[in-house]
Amino acid sequence: MLTDFKGADHVYIACGYTDLRQGIDGLASLVQQQFELDPFRNTLFLFCGRRRDRIKGLYWEGNGFILIYKRLESGSFQWPRNGAEARELSAQQ
16 A cells, blocks of 8 residues: 555554544544554554455554555555454564
8 A cells, every 4th residue: 555655653554444434533543542652753554344345554653643645546455354453563564
């Protein structure tokens, strides 16, 4: 998705389904309350919907959030569905 994105120190994926109707405030609250992480750090958070053909990314840029949205025309993302947790990705992943 973000092959040239080098801004974040960490990248987390939200396992399971996320209601992608949520905007910046809803996703930031989810990061704080459910995952107990700080959305105001130099971290990219990725969320996937039930159909797995769309993802949203949330990134704090220092003076505001960036909301990234990608929809695949065909195919789907491989996404862990084992519960409500956040997993950190390595640089290689």
